[in-house]
Amino acid sequence: MLSAVTEIGRLVSQPKVKIEGKIIFIVLGSDLSFKGIELEDFIPEKIDKYLYKHGESKGNRPSPLAPINPKEPEKTFAKIANWFKNSKRTLNLNDQEINITKIDDVFEKEKSIILQELKNQINQIDKKTNKFLSVRISGKYLGDFELFRKIFDFNISQRIGKSSSKNKACSICGEVKNTVSARTYVYQFDTDDKPGFITGFKKENYWKNIPVCQDCRNLLQNGRNFIENKLTFKFYGLKYQLIPKVLLSRSDILKDILEILSDTHKSISLKERIAKRLTNDENEILEYLSEKEDVMTLNFLFLKSQQSAERILLLIEDVFPSRLKTIFDAKRCIDTLFNEEFNFGKVRTFFYKSDQDKRESDLDKYFLEVVDSIFRGQRIDFNFWVKFFMQSIREDFINDNYYLSKTRDAMMCISFFEKLGLINFEEVVMEQNIFDEVFNKYKLLNTPEKRGIFLLGVLTQMLLNKQYSERGSKPFMKKLKSLKMDEKDIKALLSEVHNKLEEYDAFDKGKRLIAQEASKYLLQAGDSWKMPVDEINFYFACGMNMNDEIAKVVYNNPKVQEKTNE
Structure with missing residues (x-):
């Protein structure tokens, strides 16, 4: 990497530091006395004059320029003061053009006044604006002085030379x-x-x-600067750096990509051309890269900053453009199947927080495991992941939120995984059925018990819809045990739904046909299903979500109408 x-x-011929903000200068006169505070826009072309070291950790910069924490300006001032204090021990500073000891003394003596003026200046700057603190002497930047350039270079070389x-x-x-x-x-x-x-x-x-x-x-620094400015993308609360690598001697391809990303007009054109995305970043370029030949690979680096260090959350290496094309082809199939846009946000829905009351996401690890499997083409354990689907669906179900939408998202995810070959649902030969059109679309409904549970979910949602239309409530939801039903509960539920529909005088021929098919499949399934509770309730929830689609088959299909009229 x-x-x-x-x-x-x-x-990249001219790496640029993309930083916007304001620099607050502590101004010293030619006699090194404190003269006040001055404000200036951060100008990237002046980074050498600022003695700015891009990419250094916030807690240990070799630079006399520090980002200001508005809540703790004292700490920022201390960093700058310590830079000068430590500089006295850095080199042999006898007979130098500037007396650093005197600067140290001024900072000690005038500390309270400097901090007060610094706070006043901070309060006048918009809170969202980046703020930095530095020093200017006799109208010059620190980088204008040979002494400070030597100290700056020496500090960097010392840090590198530690090991x-x-x-x-x-x-x-x-x-x-x-x-x-x-x-x-x-x-x-x-x-x-x-x-x-x-x-x-x-x-x-x-x-x-x-x-x-x-x-x-x-060169690494130049490369990272470019990657941070042009190849860093949002990813549902996370960020990743996209690092292309060419194979053999095809650096011309990489150069073309970097030129497009560097040219504003070309970038805008590229952005308009890319209509489909996998993520929530409008600048995403993955579809564009998916059309390239396999003479390059892509690395996805997910980083997290932690105080003065960075932690690699995930590194996906050597993803070929052809793999991206496979992923986009699968996405297009799912878009068509569900008549809705699929992206990784559907996956993130189930791998964000284990508890909605938590302040921050605690499921990043699992989310990134799924992302890793998608890009690498590695199989995933359906039974493991369905637990997360059901945890989120149950939460909405119990709170009577719109759980059907969440279930639809889960079905899209499973269908997407199946299309990529990450999950395989072995086909079981069964006799033809009036609902085969639906069953053939969703490969996960591949056994009698799954189909029986699914159709029972359809029928149950029809009952809930009837209750809500007549009573404004859905009391039958209590019978569903917060979607934690086992095999015994499912088999007992069919007759209860039947009876309740009869009470509402709503057990028409269409619902009767659904009940008959559900009963037939449950009988074919026999006893002792080898299916966890989460999986049972997932298929049940899928049926609840798809009740409209089954209703169209029952009530809008002439052949089925003939069958119900027999």
Whole structure:
């Protein structure tokens, strides 16, 4: 993956830092006395003057420019003050053009005044605007002074040199370089503070993990800058970096893709052309990439920032464009089958929170496992995932929310998985039935017990609809045991639904036909179904959701009408 990022960095001629916001400067005069506070727009072209190090962790920057936490400006000020304080120990600073000790003293003496003016300035800036803090001396930026440039460069080299070696091969370019280091300082998921991550458990050997030379480190930084600006996409509360990698010597293809993404007008045209998406990001380019030849692969990197580090939630490597095409073909089939747009948001519905009262998502792990299986083409365990479907459906059912919509989403997911071959429902030979048109569309209804449970769900929803139309309530829902019914409950329920429909004088010929078919299938299924409770209730809920479709077969089909009139 790092070699792919490096190649992108090599092809991007002018990497840009895409940051918008304001910089608040602590202004010092030529005599280094405090002169006040000044405000300026963050101008990316001036990052060298700011001594800005893009991609560094927030907690340990080698840069004298720090993002401001409006709630704790004192901490931001302390970071800047500490940068100067630590600089006194960085180099031999005798006879330098600026007396850093004097700056340190001014910050100590004027701290309360500086903080008060800093807070006043923060309050005048819109809360949504990014804010940074730095220092300007005698009208100049710190990067205008050779002294501070030396300190800045030295700090970076010192950090890199903590785990490095001389005259060793770089893991990216393969060349023997004067110095290589294991810390990329571009991605923050490499760490040298945990022995378990270090070769031989010795910190001095950490460079052996991912030795990187300074040239490749610079290219890595350029590549990540571009990826963050152009190839980072939203993913239902998460984000992923899309990292293309070319095979053989086809860097021209990668270059074409990067040029399209770099050119604003081309990007807008691409955005308008892509009508179908798998995610909720309107800038998604996966359909465009699915049309490419298999001379490149795609890496999907899901990262999560945690304080001063980054954690890899999921890395999906080497996905071919042909795999993307297979996924989009399956999506189009499901769109047509359900007459509704399918995307990964349908999956996320069931893998977001285990409890709606939770403040944050706690099911990211399972959601990403499903995503991983989809892109890799790996089989999934239907019985395991159906638990999550039913957990969410039950919650809406118990609270009398619109559980039918949730059930439809679950059916779309299962049908999508089946279309991709992640789940297989073995076909069982059964005699022809008036509902074969429906059963053939939804492959999961492949055994007598599943069909019987499904049709009973249809009939039950028809009863609930009748109750609601006449009474404004659905008291029969109590009989459904919060959708935790077992085999015995299902078999007993059929006669109860029958009797209740008779009470409402609603057991017409169409419903009678549905009841007959449900009874026939349940009898064929026999006893001792090898089916968990969650699965039983899933098929029942599917029937409740599809009651309109079955009703069309019963009441709008002339052949079926003839059968009901016999």
